[in-house]
Amino acid sequence: xxxxxxxxxxxxxxxxxxxxxxxxxxxxxxxxxxxxxxxxxxxxxxxxxxxxxxxxxxxxxxxxxxxxxxxxxxxxxxxxxxxxxxxxxxxxxxxxxxxxxxxxxxxxxxxxxxxxxxxxxxxxxxxxxxxxxxxxxxxxxxxxxxxxxxxxxxxxxxxxxxxxxxxxxxxxxxxxxxxxxxxxxxxxxxxxxxxxxxxxxxxxxxxxxxxxxxxxxxxxxxxxxxxxxxxxxxxxxxxxxxxxxxxxxxxxxxxxxxxxxxxxxxxxxxxxxxxxxxxxxxxxxxxxxxxxxxxxxxxxxxxxxxxxxxxxxxxxxxxxxxxxxxxxxxxxxxxxxxxxxxxxxxxxxxxxxxxxxxxxxxxxxxxxxxxxxxxxxxxxxxxxxxxxxxxxxxxxxxxxxxxxxxxxxxxxxxxxxxxxxxxxxxxxxxxxxxxxxxxxxxxxxxxxxxxxxxxxxxxxxxxxxxxxxxxxxxxxxxxxxxxxxxxxxxxxxxxxxxxxxxxxxxxxxxxxxxxxxxxxxxxxxxxxxxxxxxxxxxxxxxxxxxxxxxxxxxxxxxxxxxxxxxxxxxxxxxxxxxxxxxxxxxxxxxxxxxxxxxxxxxxxxxxxxxxxxxxxxxxxxxxxxxxxxxxxxxxxxxxxxxxxxxxxxxxxxxxxxxxxxxxxxxxxxxxxxxxxxxxxxxxxxxxxxxxxxxxxxxxxxxxxxxxxxxxxxxxxxxxxxxxxxxxxxxxxxxxxxxxxxxxxxxxxxxxxxxxxxxxx
Numbered sequence: 001x002x003x004x005x006x007x008x009x010x011x012x013x014x015x016x017x018x019x020x021x022x023x024x025x026x027x028x029x030x031x032x033x034x035x036x037x038x039x040x041x042x043x044x045x046x047x048x049x050x051x052x053x054x055x056x057x058x059x060x061x062x063x064x065x066x067x068x069x070x071x072x073x074x075x076x077x078x079x080x081x082x083x084x085x086x087x088x089x090x091x092x093x094x095x096x097x098x099x100x101x102x103x104x105x106x107x108x109x110x111x112x113x114x115x116x117x118x119x120x121x122x123x124x125x126x127x128x129x130x131x132x133x134x135x136x137x138x139x140x141x142x143x144x145x146x147x148x149x150x151x152x153x154x155x156x157x158x159x160x161x162x163x164x165x166x167x168x169x170x171x172x173x174x175x176x177x178x179x180x181x182x183x184x185x186x187x188x189x190x191x192x193x194x195x196x197x198x199x200x201x202x203x204x205x206x207x208x209x210x211x212x213x214x215x216x217x218x219x220x221x222x223x224x225x226x227x228x229x230x231x232x233x234x235x236x237x238x239x240x241x242x243x244x245x246x247x248x249x250x251x252x253x254x255x256x257x258x259x260x261x262x263x264x265x266x267x268x269x270x271x272x273x274x275x276x277x278x279x280x281x282x283x284x285x286x287x288x289x290x291x292x293x294x295x296x297x298x299x300x301x302x303x304x305x306x307x308x309x310x311x312x313x314x315x316x317x318x319x320x321x322x323x324x325x326x327x328x329x330x331x332x333x334x335x336x337x338x339x340x341x342x343x344x345x346x347x348x349x350x351x352x353x354x355x356x357x358x359x360x361x362x363x364x365x366x367x368x369x370x371x372x373x374x375x376x377x378x379x380x381x382x383x384x385x386x387x388x389x390x391x392x393x394x395x396x397x398x399x400x401x402x403x404x405x406x407x408x409x410x411x412x413x414x415x416x417x418x419x420x421x422x423x424x425x426x427x428x429x430x431x432x433x434x435x436x437x438x439x440x441x442x443x444x445x446x447x448x449x450x451x452x453x454x455x456x457x458x459x460x461x462x463x464x465x466x467x468x469x470x471x472x473x474x475x476x477x478x479x480x481x482x483x484x485x486x487x488x489x490x491x492x493x494x495x496x497x498x499x500x501x502x503x504x505x506x507x508x509x510x511x512x513x514x515x516x517x518x519x520x521x522x523x524x525x526x527x528x529x530x531x532x533x534x535x536x537x538x539x540x541x542x543x544x545x546x547x548x549x550x551x552x553x554x555x556x557x558x559x560x561x562x563x564x565x566x567x568x569x570x571x572x573x574x575x576x577x578x579x580x581x582x583x584x585x586x587x588x589x590x591x592x593x594x595x596x597x598x599x600x601x602x603x604x605x606x607x608x609x610x611x612x613x614x615x616x617x618x619x620x621x622x623x624x625x626x627x628x629x630x631x632x633x634x635x636x637x638x639x640x641x642x643x644x645x646x647x648x649x650x651x652x653x654x655x656x657x658x659x660x661x662x663x664x665x666x667x668x669x670x671x672x673x674x675x676x677x678x679x680x681x682x683x684x685x686x687x688x689x690x691x692x693x694x695x696x697x698x699x700x701x702x703x704x705x706x707x708x709x710x711x712x713x714x715x716x717x718x719x720x721x722x723x724x725x726x727x728x729x730x731x732x733x734x735x736x737x738x739x740x741x742x743x744x745x746x747x748x749x750x751x752x753x754x755x756x757x758x759x760x
Contacts, residue, residue: 006703019339037135068093068137070130076144079121089117091132091139094198100139106142108270109145110613121145125236125271144236147271151241152176154261156248159345162316165248167345167671169618169637170257174243177227181284182242185229187280189289194220195279198256198578199616201666202295203566205646207602208273208304211343212265216257216616217293218578219283225255227284229292232264234272234299239264269604274301274603298665299644300602301499301756305700308608308670309350309370309386310642310682311359314628314672317349320357320375323629328568330506333628334357335375336622338679339689340672347672350391362407362414363683364599365460369435374402379427383435387688396438400427406456406465408493409598411435415446419454419470419514420540430456430467430494445489445498449474450481455541458491458513459518460598460751465491466516466525468506468541478503483540486513486527488556504554513552514541517595519605520751521649525554526564526594542608543680544624548589551609551645553663560651567645567664569592569613576666580614584639587613592625596647597684599700599729600755604646608670610680611643613697615669626678633676640678642670648755649750690718698729705731726754 017243070091077085089112093100102117104110109128119130125147127686131140153176156165165172177185198216206213219225225245232239241264245255268277276298320335325331336352337359350370352358357375364370368387374380374395381402382395396402403426404759405414414433418426430453432443449471457466469478470715478487480503486505489498504525505513516527526548528541535546543549550568554561557663563570569577569588577587588610597606612623619637626633626640645667650656656663673679690696690701695715696707702718706726710717725739726732728747731754738747738754 029407036082059469068098068132068134068139070132070139070141073141074092074144075142076146077121078146078148079125080148081150082147083124085121085145086117087143089119089130089132091117093134093137094371100134103133104130104143105131109378117148119143123267125234126273127236127508133153147237147239147267147636149237149239149264149267150552151239151261151264152182153243154241156246157563161346162674162676163344163346163672164214166259166262166619167211167212168259168669169615169675170214170216170259171246171248171257173261174227174246174249174255175207177242177244177284180287180336181227181244181339184229184289185242187284188287189291192220192290194218195283195290195293196578197293197295198614198672199486200295200297201576203298203666204295204603204668205298205300205665206269206277206644206668207300207304207604207606208269208669209266209343210269211258211345212262213277213403213668213671214257214259214497214616214618215281216618217281217283218617219254219256219285219290221254223285223290224444225283225285228255228258229284229289230258231269231282231292231414232260232277232278233280234268234275234277236270237268237277239268269299272299275299278445282624300604302602304597304601304606304644304684305599305698306367306597306684306686308337308642308684309337309339309361309363310347310360310673310683312336312338312677312679313359313626314633314638314677315347315349316676317347317674318352318354318357320352320354326382326630326632331628332653337361337370337372338674340670342709345672347674349739350386351382351393360403361681362405363685364407365409365458365685366412367685367688369407370400371405371407371414371435378403378743381438382554388703396440401433401440402435402438404455405433406458406467407435408458409462411443411458413493415453415456415458415465415467417454417456417467418452419468422539422542422544423452432517441496441499443496449489449501450487452481454483455514455516457516457518459522460520462493463491463500463520464518464522466527468512468514468516470540475501477501483512484508486516486525486554488525489700502556502559504556505552505560512541515593515595517607518602519553519596519647519649520598520755521605523554525555526596526647527552528592528594529563531589543592543612544626546624547592548586549559549592550589551591551594551607551664553647562661564607564645564647564664565660565662567607567609567667569666572660577613578616580620584614584620584623586645587611587623589641591643591662593681595681595683598751599686599753600649600750600757601610601729603649605649606644606684607647607664608642608644608684609667610682611641612639613643614639615641618675619663623721633678635676637675638678640680642673642679642682643667644670692702692718692720697723699731700729705753730754 025518093174106128108124156172318336335357338347379399404417452471453467453468469481471481484507551564574578619639625631648663732749
């Protein structure tokens, strides 16, 4: 145990390129304040302003009788291999022992007895504020907990079901390596040019609460590896793990992947929230250690919120299609819409069963409604109530209107799609639709401008719509629809009026934009730009058979667009994605169908998209092989999978320019999706909301939008608007509704929820 010098404290938030300090309005200091020279007390506030005192500095006062102090002050504790440590805090008013109420700002750092001041470390490293409060005076200090963890092998745990071991694939954790390997790994390793990271990517931004990633690398095939050393380091967490070949790894298979143990991942990322984790890998082969290879990962300040709904072709959860397989033998497989939420390592079935294929879908931004086409009759569609147990299905009586329709945020309205998409059979020009009945709703300003709006989408607040302008008269400024334009229009829900069309993007040559999705701020679009149709299939905005695509974004204020290079796989103009055989030479042009979550989490927006890139050394076959009728996918994973990337929410254009006009970060593989299925078109939306009185973690889970502690129930529950201010993820109508963050600056209102505006 040690102490840091200096009195008082100020909370300082660190990010990749930011050090921002924030505090509450200046309190009255009662001795022991930073730089006051009045003892060892820390930051003290007197609430009533009464009693004898002398004026010092700018309006601050010190009691004549002495100062309110807390000991020990600014304490630093090392927790080695999880062995809990304790501290007994004491408080005095002058020379007299005080009996305050004790509290701590971050419960995950440790617990403190409110009456005795006895502190016990938790499972996460970091700095917290310990406060002693008498009701008349209070004093605070910091306590810093640093975790030092070592591990020598681990038994493989967790599920290895459809989502792969740990929901990410591989063979699970390995046992303890030999003593010789352990000694060599702790020595000075030899460099080897063939030792390279495949996955994850350097500078990937990770949210909290995610399943641990599967580390994957390349190594010299002539030197089979026997063991690895894995190191994770951050300001408050240090981990070193040694592992031999996993027991589930085939004898002849190379040792080129290994997971981070889930408990280590949880503790390491939570300890590094709003900071970075550095990862290092050393390999033992042929009696020598090689490496090390290193990466740095920024960690967001919160978990991703909600549920991902996506379509799966080849799922094992519903087998509703029989066909001649690639080997000439009939095979049965399924098409269905699935969901991933929480820490599950496998998806769950939402729409479709062993008789009915339900795949092509759209989801409302509030997570209440999903519309899915019928696999046996594409013009037919059904509505699914996602906020009702069992997801009841209601078929529409009118065909040809709802396929790939864009849904309003509350799911009550839809803008019909009339782009000739693969698998779509819409036969009615784009109109405004009632999603309860499936019938047209009278509107103005739309049909005089556009007849065929392709892949339409509403903004999170419902005041705008975006679509690929496939056909229609347009106007004198924008011109007619030609499949090359991306258009945004204002929408007034009360009057059902569309107005003010803007050209957000104009493609050139044979390129075509589509699948627009709004950022939570509403002033930016993310979209897919089809860059090539190498096999000349002529399919509109297809994601298969040689079609190539990139993720782009459009600034709706400046009306300029730029590629999301880092999410696509490029940095400073160079491709950083690994390349490989089987057509994986252009994986940076294998990104399709983006959707952005309406909830800002941890200072970032999050985009989920379809990619046919290699997933390390797990999914490496031809990127176009995703149809089980043409290729045997029963043993080898197809690369057609869902990926997620963080998007910065820059404060201004100048900040964006420092990032090359690219707010994206390298993407990560979405855990828990089936490895042996082709997965696409993910929607990350809030989970079905909970009624008042139900347990909750944050306001986004509650129908009324607020989650707060209930003193009687001793847990957080959903309820009405709090009497003071709204916390992160609570509902808001303006920024003034939101509380000032204790460690991350002022919260702002984005898309109706209080959010951290920038990373850090």
